[in-house]
Amino acid sequence: EAGVAQSPRYKIIEKRQSVAFWCNPISGHATLYWYQQILGQGPKLLIQFQNNGVVDDSQLPKDRFSAERLKGVDSTLKIQPAKLEDSAVYLCASSQAPSTGEQYFGPGTRLTVT
Amino acid sequence: GDSVTQMEGPVTLSEEAFLTINCTYTATGYPSLFWYVQYPGEGLQLLLKATKADDKGSNKGFEATYRKETTSFHLEKGSVQVSDSAVYFCALSALGGTALIFGKGTTLSVSS
Numbered sequence: 001e002a003g004v005a006q007s008p009r010y011k012i013i014e015k016r017q018s019v020a021f022w023c024n025p026i027s028g029h030a031t032l033y034w035y036q037q038i039l040g041q042g043p044k045l046l047i048q049f050q051n052n053g054v055v056d057d058s059q060l061p062k063d064r065f066s067a068e069r070l071k072g073v074d075s076t077l078k079i080q081p082a083k084l085e086d087s088a089v090y091l092c093a094s095s096q097a098p099s100t101g102e103q104y105f106g107p108g109t110r111l112t113v114t
Numbered sequence: 115g116d117s118v119t120q121m122e123g124p125v126t127l128s129e130e131a132f133l134t135i136n137c138t139y140t141a142t143g144y145p146s147l148f149w150y151v152q153y154p155g156e157g158l159q160l161l162l163k164a165t166k167a168d169d170k171g172s173n174k175g176f177e178a179t180y181r182k183e184t185t186s187f188h189l190e191k192g193s194v195q196v197s198d199s200a201v202y203f204c205a206l207s208a209l210g211g212t213a214l215i216f217g218k219g220t221t222l223s224v225s226s
Contacts, residue, residue: 003157004157033213035213040218040219041218041219042118042203042205042216042217042218042219043158043203043214043216044216045213045214045215048212048213056212056213091157091158093158100146100163100165101146101148101163101165101205101207101214102148102160102163103160103214104159105150105157105158105159106157107156107157108157
């Protein structure tokens with residue numbers, strides 16, 4: 001079974017530029033999560049989707065971050081414009097049974113904002 | 115709000131030593147508790163979990179017991195191997211399938 005796919009794996013941009021990350025979850029997993037992991041900290045939820053609907057985006061900085069999952073499968077997370085403090089690893093995870101708390105994580109995208 | 119606190123690292127051990135990584139939590143209600151592990155160059159993966167008080171999760175020689183009275187979920191292994199070197203994250207999920215809340219992670223380095 002293929003795991004969660006993410007691209008790109010690494011990205012370097014200048015502040016005020018825009019960037020987009022892509023995630024393809026495990027087939028059949030209706031729930032998709034985006035987390036932000038700043039160096040030395042644990043992952044922090046940005047947004048949770050159930051199919052193509054948003055379940056929780058309370059911690060998403062909506063003035064600069066946006067995410068979509070239009071067909072209920074793959075998802076895109078965008079940052080526009082980027083700030084220095086957005087430098088982090090962006091993790092995508094999916095779950096077939098969110099009530100269990102078991103999530104499957106992709107390898108992440110490491111973003112560096114200069 | 116809900117939170118997880120785990121011991122600061124790095125933890126450096128010799129092969130076959132005993133491992134304990136402490137984890138305590140704050141939550142309303144009765145969350146499910148997890149340990150996730152991140153091996154070098156790999157993504158986070160579930161190591162073990164427990165869903166109610168006094169449950170013991172176990173996998174690959176690692177164990178953790180859900181202690182409601184002390185709000186703890188400490189990770190233990192009797193004899194670590196070099197291949198156990200990784201970053202370990204304690205996490206909780208409140209009832210209803212909410213997203214995971216993670217601790218800061220503890221880096222374990224095991225030398226032969």
